Amino acid sequence: MHEQRTFRAQLAIATQRLTSAGIDQPAREARHLMQHACALSAAELIGEELSEMTFEQSSAFFDLVERRASGEPFEYVTGTACFYGLELECSPATLIPRPDSEVVVDEALTRLPLGRTARIADLGTGTGCLLIALLKNQPGTTGIGIERSSRAAQVATANLRRHGLSARASIETGSWDDWTGWGETDLIISNPPYIASDIIETLDESVRSHEPHIALDGGADGLAAYRSIIHLARSQMKPGAWLVFEIGYDQGKAVTSLLEKAGFDAISCGQDLGERDRVVSARR
Numbered sequence: 646m647h648e649q650r651t652f653r654a655q656l657a658i659a660t661q662r663l664t665s666a667g668i669d670q671p672a673r674e675a676r677h678l679m680q681h682a683c684a685l686s687a688a689e690l691i692g693e694e695l696s697e698m699t700f701e702q703s704s705a706f707f708d709l710v711e712r713r714a715s716g717e718p719f720e721y722v723t724g725t726a727c728f729y730g731l732e733l734e735c736s737p738a739t740l741i742p743r744p745d746s747e748v749v750v751d752e753a754l755t756r757l758p759l760g761r762t763a764r765i766a767d768l769g770t771g772t773g774c775l776l777i778a779l780l781k782n783q784p785g786t787t788g789i790g791i792e793r794s795s796r797a798a799q800v801a802t803a804n805l806r807r808h809g810l811s812a813r814a815s816i817e818t819g820s821w822d823d824w825t826g827w828g829e830t831d832l833i834i835s836n837p838p839y840i841a842s843d844i845i846e847t848l849d850e851s852v853r854s855h856e857p858h859i860a861l862d863g864g865a866d867g868l869a870a871y872r873s874i875i876h877l878a879r880s881q882m883k884p885g886a887w888l889v890f891e892i893g894y895d896q897g898k899a900v901t902s903l904l905e906k907a908g909f910d911a912i913s914c915g916q917d918l919g920e921r922d923r924v925v926s927a928r929r
Contacts, residue, residue, distance in 0.1 A: 650703070651698070652679065652690065652697075652698055653694040653695060655706065655707075656694075659710045660675045662710055663713060666714035666715075668713065674713065674719060676690065678709045678713065679706050682708075683702050683705070716855075717855060718855055718856070720735045721735065721736065724736065726772065726774075728743075728747065728774040729774070731774075731777060731778060731808065734772065734800050734804050734807065736796070736797075737855060737857065738794055738800060739772045739794075739801075739860070740771050740772070740836075740856055740860045740861070742774040745917045745919070745923055746923075748915060748917045748924055749836065749889060750778045750782075752924045752926050753834050753926075754783065756832055756887040756926060757779070757783050757786065757832055758831070762786065763785065763786045763831040763832060764786070764829055765779055765780070765786055765787070765789075765830065765832050765834065766790075766827075766832075766834070767788065767789070767790040767835065768821045768824075768835040768874060769791065769792060769835055769836065769860065769870070770790030770797075770798075770801050770816065771797055771800075771836070771860060772797075772800055773800070773802075773804045774804075775834050775835075775836060776789075776790045777805065777810060779832075781808060787813045787814060788813065789814060789817055790814065790816045791816075791819065791820075792818060793818070793820050793859075794860075797857075798817075798818040801816045802816045827878065827881035828882070830882070830883070830886060831886050833874075833882065833889070834890075835870075835889070835891070836890075836891035837863070837870030837871065837890070837891075838859070838860055838862050838863040839863040839868070839893045840862060840863055841865065841866055842865055845858060845862060866899075867893060868899055868900070871890065871896075871900050876907070878929065879909075879929075884929055886928070887926060887927070887928055887929075888909065888927050889924065889926045890924065890926070891923060892922060892923060892925050894921035894922055894923070897914040900914075901925055904925070909927035909929060910928050911926075912927040912928075913925070913926055
């Protein structure tokens, strides 16, 4: 046996490569990349550490390591992301679901009627993470995701299938401007583009260079999407329905003001785990 070809030895080489590239938690990421490349569980990898990797396994593994070392986000390298305890398909056509967004789901769940059927719409659904988390946690719900990117819509559709939700929800490719289901929906949730245009170039390189700008760019002040959705919701949402937004950490007052001026009530602003404003909800 050639020691340098064992899983353990290759793991050490990969960890060193990721360390030199400035990746946080390089050993942890190297193990996860090896599990992904070789289709091994954590326990299986432990059992294989002293075995030799095949050429195909090693090649596939180090291809992933080099992509990660170049700065490509881990979730794009593996094609999966975890959100609200769910594993989701993820691609460069979609934003990467983040833990901060889980409080948006928490807030929306408090607005859904317990023990009754309800209809949900997710505007700008991306991976479908918000919609899917709500559907999985409220069995009496059905829903739709609206997504203008056809590639992102394909990812969301695949995630509905992955979680056995295709009979309860669908993904529609198009703009929320053209969507006609406002009046049949009990709750509308959205994580719209909310980064001001001139701020995008100052974002972390992994976001700026890899995540889709169409899902980030919220116009000159970051509020363009909120204005659009609130304008449509004011005239088309049914009375008593809820609107739940993810917002940027400094947008709580601005989005709350837009909702107040549009005549919404029961408006509230909630924080994420870092105690930053992250979610605004309002009733039509």
